[in-house]
Structure formats: C-alpha cells, structure tokens
Amino acid sequence: MKGISIKDIAKQAGVSPTTVSFVLNGKAKEKRISDQVSKKILKIANKLKYKPNQLARGLRTGKTKTLGLIVEDIANNFFANVAKVVEDEADKHGYKVLYGSTEDNSEKAHGLLEVLKYRQVDGYIITPTKGMEKEIELLKMVRKPVVLMDRYLPNVDSHYVVVDNYQGAYAATTHLIEQGYQKIAIITTTSDQVQMKQRMDGFMAAFKKHGLPYNKNVVKRLPFEMDRVGHTQEITKYLKASKVDAVFFATNYLGIYGIESIRSLGLRIGADVGMVCFDDHDLFRLHSPSITCVSQPIEEIGRQIVNVLMKELNHASSTSQQLVLQPTLEVRQSTMKEVEPVA
Amino acid sequence: MKGISIKDIAKQAGVSPTTVSFVLNGKAKEKRISDQVSKKILKIANKLKYKPNQLARGLRTGKTKTLGLIVEDIANNFFANVAKVVEDEADKHGYKVLYGSTEDNSEKAHGLLEVLKYRQVDGYIITPTKGMEKEIELLKMVRKPVVLMDRYLPNVDSHYVVVDNYQGAYAATTHLIEQGYQKIAIITTTSDQVQMKQRMDGFMAAFKKHGLPYNKNVVKRLPFEMDRVGHTQEITKYLKASKVDAVFFATNYLGIYGIESIRSLGLRIGADVGMVCFDDHDLFRLHSPSITCVSQPIEEIGRQIVNVLMKELNHASSTSQQLVLQPTLEVRQSTMKEVEPVA
DNA sequence: ACACAGGGCTAAATCGATTGAGCGTTTTAT
DNA sequence: ATAAAACGCTCAATCGATTTAGCCCTGTGT
Numbered sequence: 001m002k003g004i005s006i007k008d009i010a011k012q013a014g015v016s017p018t019t020v021s022f023v024l025n026g027k028a029k030e031k032r033i034s035d036q037v038s039k040k041i042l043k044i045a046n047k048l049k050y051k052p053n054q055l056a057r058g059l060r061t062g063k064t065k066t067l068g069l070i071v072e073d074i075a076n077n078f079f080a081n082v083a084k085v086v087e088d089e090a091d092k093h094g095y096k097v098l099y100g101s102t103e104d105n106s107e108k109a110h111g112l113l114e115v116l117k118y119r120q121v122d123g124y125i126i127t128p129t130k131g132m133e134k135e136i137e138l139l140k141m142v143r144k145p146v147v148l149m150d151r152y153l154p155n156v157d158s159h160y161v162v163v164d165n166y167q168g169a170y171a172a173t174t175h176l177i178e179q180g181y182q183k184i185a186i187i188t189t190t191s192d193q194v195q196m197k198q199r200m201d202g203f204m205a206a207f208k209k210h211g212l213p214y215n216k217n218v219v220k221r222l223p224f225e226m227d228r229v230g231h232t233q234e235i236t237k238y239l240k241a242s243k244v245d246a247v248f249f250a251t252n253y254l255g256i257y258g259i260e261s262i263r264s265l266g267l268r269i270g271a272d273v274g275m276v277c278f279d280d281h282d283l284f285r286l287h288s289p290s291i292t293c294v295s296q297p298i299e300e301i302g303r304q305i306v307n308v309l310m311k312e313l314n315h316a317s318s319t320s321q322q323l324v325l326q327p328t329l330e331v332r333q334s335t336m337k338e339v340e341p342v343a
Numbered sequence: 344m345k346g347i348s349i350k351d352i353a354k355q356a357g358v359s360p361t362t363v364s365f366v367l368n369g370k371a372k373e374k375r376i377s378d379q380v381s382k383k384i385l386k387i388a389n390k391l392k393y394k395p396n397q398l399a400r401g402l403r404t405g406k407t408k409t410l411g412l413i414v415e416d417i418a419n420n421f422f423a424n425v426a427k428v429v430e431d432e433a434d435k436h437g438y439k440v441l442y443g444s445t446e447d448n449s450e451k452a453h454g455l456l457e458v459l460k461y462r463q464v465d466g467y468i469i470t471p472t473k474g475m476e477k478e479i480e481l482l483k484m485v486r487k488p489v490v491l492m493d494r495y496l497p498n499v500d501s502h503y504v505v506v507d508n509y510q511g512a513y514a515a516t517t518h519l520i521e522q523g524y525q526k527i528a529i530i531t532t533t534s535d536q537v538q539m540k541q542r543m544d545g546f547m548a549a550f551k552k553h554g555l556p557y558n559k560n561v562v563k564r565l566p567f568e569m570d571r572v573g574h575t576q577e578i579t580k581y582l583k584a585s586k587v588d589a590v591f592f593a594t595n596y597l598g599i600y601g602i603e604s605i606r607s608l609g610l611r612i613g614a615d616v617g618m619v620c621f622d623d624h625d626l627f628r629l630h631s632p633s634i635t636c637v638s639q640p641i642e643e644i645g646r647q648i649v650n651v652l653m654k655e656l657n658h659a660s661s662t663s664q665q666l667v668l669q670p671t672l673e674v675r676q677s678t679m680k681e682v683e684p685v686a
Numbered sequence: 687a688c689a690c691a692g693g694g695c696t697a698a699a700t701c702g703a704t705t706g707a708g709c710g711t712t713t714t715a716t
Numbered sequence: 717a718t719a720a721a722a723c724g725c726t727c728a729a730t731c732g733a734t735t736t737a738g739c740c741c742t743g744t745g746t
Binding site: 346348349350360361363364365367368395396398399400401402403404 | 731732733734735
C-alpha cells in the first residue's frame, strides 16, 4: 500500500538511491553509470512497476507535471470539447489538468489563479476575463508559461491560440450576400472583448465591400447578463421593427435565441430570414432547417494550445507564439432561400 | 517568487516552525500554545498571505486535497455539467479536481486510475466501465473513498449517486400512455449496464400495467458503437416497419437520432409520433416541437457526490451510501397529439 | 525541600525524489 | 614516474510541512 519508492529499487539492486534516480531520469550516460547497473535498475523498476511519487518530485524540482485550465464555463459545449482535447494531449506528455470555470467573473478568475498558483501548476491555459492583464503579466514575471485561448488581451504580449474571428465573420456575411439576402443585420453582444470586436469588424468589412446601405439599425447589441426571455424578446422586437431578411449572430447562444425569435414570428428560417451564427452547436446541425455557422476547429485549437505550452515548458522562447486558426463556414439550410427537402 | 513558507513565519514570529504548524493547523489548544503566540502567528500568516505548499504537505501526510473525476466523456453535456458542479462543491472544501474521460473504454479507464493513483488523489468519482469491479475493490482495500456516478456495479458494494432510472422510465412511459398513444415502443442500447437495464424495466412495468399488447417488436436495441448514419437508418427502418405511434428513447443521443429519423419519414413529432427521451439536452428544449424528457437533477447529483465523498474523507463509514435521486418528467410538445402553436 | 505534574515550546526525523560535492580506483597524459 | 583526468558510484543536503519525543521552567503537594 505504501507504494514502491526509489529506495526499494536501490535496495534490490544493491546500489544507492542516487544511482537509481540518475538511471531513471535518463542521466545514466551523463552521470557515467555502467550499462550493467543501468540495465539492472531498469529491469527492477519495471518489475516493481515503479512510479515516481509526483509530490516528492514536485517538492524538489518545483515541477508538478500539472497544467491549470481556466475556461469560461466547463459546462459550455465549446469549452468542454476543448477541455477534452487538452486533457488528451496533455496526457501524451505526462501532464494532468486541473480545471476551473470563471463564469467570466474576474473575482472567480482571480481565486482560481490563486489556487493553481499554490498548487504549483507548471503552466496555464486561460480564457481571460476583463482586467486580467496584471495577473497575466505576473505569471510571466515568475516565468510560468501561459497560453490564452478563445480571446487574448490586446495590451499584453502573450502566447495565445484563437480563431480568425474577422475572417470567419467576413466569410459568413459574404455568404449571406451571395445567397441573395439584401437587408442583413448583425446581432452581437455589448462586450468589447477582442473576439467580439473582430467579429463585428469582419461583418462590417463584408457589408461595406458589397456596398450595402449602412445605418445604425444594422447593428443590434444585447448585454450578456440579460436572461433568456429578455434576449428572445429583444431579438423578436428588433426583427419585427427592422424587417431584415438575414441575420449574422455573433455567438452561439445568440443564434439559439435567434432561432426561437424567428420562429415565434412565424417566419421560415432560410426562406424568409436567412441566418448564420458564429460557433457551431449540436442544435445547429440537427435543427430543421439546419443552421449555417462559422465552425471553430476545436481539435486543432486544443492541440495547438498544448503544443505551445509544451514548447514553453521545455525551453521558454523569447517571442510570443500567437496562433490564429482559420474557422470554416459550414453552409447549411438556414442560408438557402429556396426551401430544400428535409434530408 | 519562492513563496512564503512556514519558516518565514517562524522567523518573523521568533518561534519554531513546529509551533507555527501547530497553530496553523488549529492544534494550538491541544498542543498548549499560548494565546499570545497563537495570535501573533495568525496575524503574521495573514499579513504574509501564507498558503501551505500542498506538495510538501501531501508528501508528509499523504493527503493531496485533490479529487479524481473519471467520467465517460467530459465533452458530453451531462458529464460536463456534473463536472462543473463537482468542481464548485469540491472547491468549497478546499479540494481541486483532476479529470479524465474513459470513452467507456476499460483500457483508458485503467490508465486514468493508474495516473490518479500515483498522483495520490484523496478520493475518486467514477463513472465505471464494464469489468471495473476489481479496480474499485482495490481502491476500497487501500481505503481510498470512491463514489460511483451515473451507474453502479451491481456486485460491488460501494457508494454511489444515481437517478432512479426505473421510475424515470416508468413515468415517461405512463405519460405516453395517458396522452393517448397506443402503439408504444422503446429504443435502447444493447448495453447491459445497470442503468440501461433499469430503464428497460421501468418501461416494461408501465407497459404491462396498462395492458398494452407486448411482442418482441416493442423493443429495438442498437449497439453503442454504431455511427450516426447507422443509427438513423436503423431507427428509420424500424419506425417504418413497426408503425408505432410513440417511442421512448432510452438515452440522449438515441433521442437525437430519433428526431432526425422521424422527420425524415415526413412524420410530425407529437402529432404523428409521440416521443420521450431519457436525459435532457439543449436541443430538446429548443427544438420545435420541443421534446418531452426525463430530466436528471444535475445540481443535486453533483452536490451529493461531493457530499458523500467529503463524509468519507473525514471519517470513513462502514456502510455504503447509495443515493438514488428522482428525475423529473419534463413534459413538452413532443407528447401532445394536438399541434400546439409554437411558443 | 523534593518529587511530580503540567505548561509552553522546540529539535529532529520523516515523507520520496533530486542533485552538488566528493571519494576511491583506474587509466591517460607528460 | 607522477600528476591529472576519467570512472563509477555514493553522501548528504534539500524541497516544505508534519509530528514524535522531549527539554526546561514554574507551580503544587507533602
């Protein structure tokens, strides 16, 4: 029950714990341990199924082989999926993951960082909240690798892995225009975080490129804190008043509320009102008509996050790795003016 | 950067680390440390924002204040939601959570247990896979608290938190009957795990109670491994052949495939074919018509899991705590024969 | 006055792994 | 021939907190 320690191996091999440590850490050559002894130790370690005690090791080396994953909400589809990939990838490198959700609340985020800090995690994967700049800088100070995800902080030079929100929004909007929609609107949040700003910019660029007439009614902003009923009411009201024929929803949940709103007006999605949404969701794929969306490469996001983190853990680079992945436009039925037969 | 240690406090207070440790662990009285010294130490600890190094503490005590959470799939809605509650609750007790997904694969599950073991987690929350009996027994041997979730192993005496699958299925089936559906079928998995068996039993009990005519066509079983296309094809074929007027889907994903299948047959959900599904999903709530389902009390499940675990961590009880929570039937449009206006 | 009983605190061992310094012996270089 | 280098390995300190054993001092009882 005690678990096999390095001492047990040393005893069986008739050598000192030091030697065992050297061999097990691949320093046999460097430390001039004979092949005979090396082999013997390895064999015994295998036989005993020795696993180093990570606590002891961590105490001595300061490395815990643990990563801290701070997401906005682990119960959210996108983050849960990324979390899974991250866990898988980290595992390949012998790392485990401690996670936590911020609910986009700076206080909670701060608390999580505190805990992870005195748990001595080796690296951080963070979906930053507002005003987190100093904390990220602090982690950089103490040379803890940090990779931001989903969004980054414009005035902090850090590693990050995000998608090209601008391009995604641009492509989605262009698609709507090419499908023949004329009065296109964007429904977004009041947030000024970078990812939202870029989606807005991408939308506007496509909008203006095609010379669509702009007035302030083209943009509808809704506060994140508003509840479900509030959202659908506002969207419904807006759709009724503005008589748009297509909408670009800047987030997942806005799209969902949008579906409800469009339906409640008795309008047909696609035929009467086209729609595209940023970020995919089971619901969009399975809905009838299915919903066109800008899909984020979740697998790749997760892989790259861990990839960047591992590089930093091995030898910190001087320049920040800032990866902008391309999302893909998933064309579905919600952007088709002709009614298609249900597949 | 080094972090405040117990020695720093000792130095400032002019006492030994031992004394500091006693005071900080609330053993001041027991160890007869004077109030003066106690207060002084506490004050300094606060001022310095001392946080014990969990590694050192863990090395000495064997307690890491970390829980291992092994779920079937962290990217799955249900598990992700439970995970979130678990994390929150654990945090209240000063515990952090290491997670992992099994994909219902015994090999992966075994690997996860290995890692968590030599990471010295204090307790385990496990969604067991087949043939995990010995491993659970082993953990019991070494007195590591384990709480199973979602399902349990019938021939292992362990703690667990599950929902009343039988009642849930019984209520759902009864509801279908009371809504006037006559030819009711169950579509379930080929799995013989306990939760599936109970759902089947609950269905059959309601079915027979109301004297519905039984023949083997009432039950359709589909293998878990089958892909999406296979599932929808099989379900579609079955629905066409059996001419049922309502279906009880025994899981989440079967219900989703079911929606697709029913639609592809040009049938109206609710009006032509009633449906109920075990387990809720965003899609069911937002689908139109919305889907009646048996909803699991996720908050409560998460809370109770941690609750049981904490009790065990504090003082192991001799009897197993086996909680069976009641699910609730969420009646929605998919079990209404009359077509309702979309809300 | 002397033993004995607390009271108030500390020294040192311990958990398991890592690592800088170093110790004998043999080989190589000069 | 003799110092220096190469070998092959080990000692002991260290990480930070916990915990057992015990030291010294004061007060009490007889």
